[in-house]
Amino acid sequence: MSDRRKFIKKAALGSVGLSALFSCASHANVVTSTQKVVPKKPIKKPLIISTWNHGLPANEEAWNQLKNGASTLDAIVAGVGIPEADPEVRSVGYGGLPDREGKVTLDACVMDKNSDCGAVSFLQGIKHPIAVAQKVLENTPHVMLTGEGALQFALSEGFKEENLLTEKSKLAWEKWLENSKYKPIINIENHDTISMLVLDEEGNLSGGCTTSGAAWKMHGRVGDSPIIGAGLFLDNEVGAAAATGLGEAVIRTAGSAMVVELMRQGKSPHEACKEIVERIYNKHKNHKDMAYLQVGFIAVNKNGEHAGYSIRPGFNYAVCDDEKGNRMESASSKMSKEDK
Numbered sequence: 001m002s003d004r005r006k007f008i009k010k011a012a013l014g015s016v017g018l019s020a021l022f023s024c025a026s027h028a029n030v031v032t033s034t035q036k037v038v039p040k041k042p043i044k045k046p047l048i049i050s051t052w053n054h055g056l057p058a059n060e061e062a063w064n065q066l067k068n069g070a071s072t073l074d075a076i077v078a079g080v081g082i083p084e085a086d087p088e089v090r091s092v093g094y095g096g097l098p099d100r101e102g103k104v105t106l107d108a109c110v111m112d113k114n115s116d117c118g119a120v121s122f123l124q125g126i127k128h129p130i131a132v133a134q135k136v137l138e139n140t141p142h143v144m145l146t147g148e149g150a151l152q153f154a155l156s157e158g159f160k161e162e163n164l165l166t167e168k169s170k171l172a173w174e175k176w177l178e179n180s181k182y183k184p185i186i187n188i189e190n191h192d193t194i195s196m197l198v199l200d201e202e203g204n205l206s207g208g209c210t211t212s213g214a215a216w217k218m219h220g221r222v223g224d225s226p227i228i229g230a231g232l233f234l235d236n237e238v239g240a241a242a243a244t245g246l247g248e249a250v251i252r253t254a255g256s257a258m259v260v261e262l263m264r265q266g267k268s269p270h271e272a273c274k275e276i277v278e279r280i281y282n283k284h285k286n287h288k289d290m291a292y293l294q295v296g297f298i299a300v301n302k303n304g305e306h307a308g309y310s311i312r313p314g315f316n317y318a319v320c321d322d323e324k325g326n327r328m329e330s331a332s333s334k335m336s337k338e339d340k
């Protein structure tokens, strides 16, 4: 059996056996917003968590890369590269929904255990912005390149320029132009920005985040996803966190950095995500963005405890480890389905 098939089989077995594994129910899907995450025995490493359903194929690829000896960052770049290349994922990379001028503009970043980071923002014409972000980390003295400069850098690194606007996304844009209203859709088709956090075999943390951003944004708009501290942050002594949802709200609150800082103060990933989601909610409850406000965080600490928490229900994340394979877990949320 190929490694890939073995993995899928194992993942399926893992979810069947989930209810039977009472003693190792160390995962955040059993946590409601009123319960606390109690520190449990450290789980087996590596551990990979990624936002949304498209996290499953991304985790699978990253997992296989790690098992085949790839560096953690290479595994992340290859993993999130799966939804980046998938035209059916309309919120990341190729096939992503464009801005209001019909341009697909991409944001991405990576961060490693040494707190080195690389990012690109407002990048056009390159299918894998996450791979360019990795090159910014490795081959430049900077943290972020943007727009035309990011494109020139990508080309100098050998990336190929291509049209990322698929026929489907172009049609969706033309339809949007009929009314031209900017109102981000909450939990777009249940697959949004992909953020991936990895606790590797050595217990070191790394992360990556990639997106085409909010559909129908203004040309030139950059969201939280490429901003270290907003869309992604980690401190290898403490933990890692990443965001999805309305980038403006995450930037206003330095979201992921705050989640990590709360974990440093002793909060569990669940408690830390919950507190920052509540802070964002409270700061926005009378704000014009509230009508379409959704923000979700995932977080993992050095013990391999992890959690997801969002403002509105509907957010989920993919978790992959040796013990239970690759599966989806639901995030707890501040609001319920009934809340408007």
Ligand code: SD4
Residues within 6 Å of the ligand: 184, 192, 193, 211, 212, 213, 214, 222, 223, 224, 225, 243, 244, 245, 246, 247, 248
């Ligand atoms: C952004 N956080 O650009 C990203 C994308 C996203 O709902 O998650 N949109 O704001």
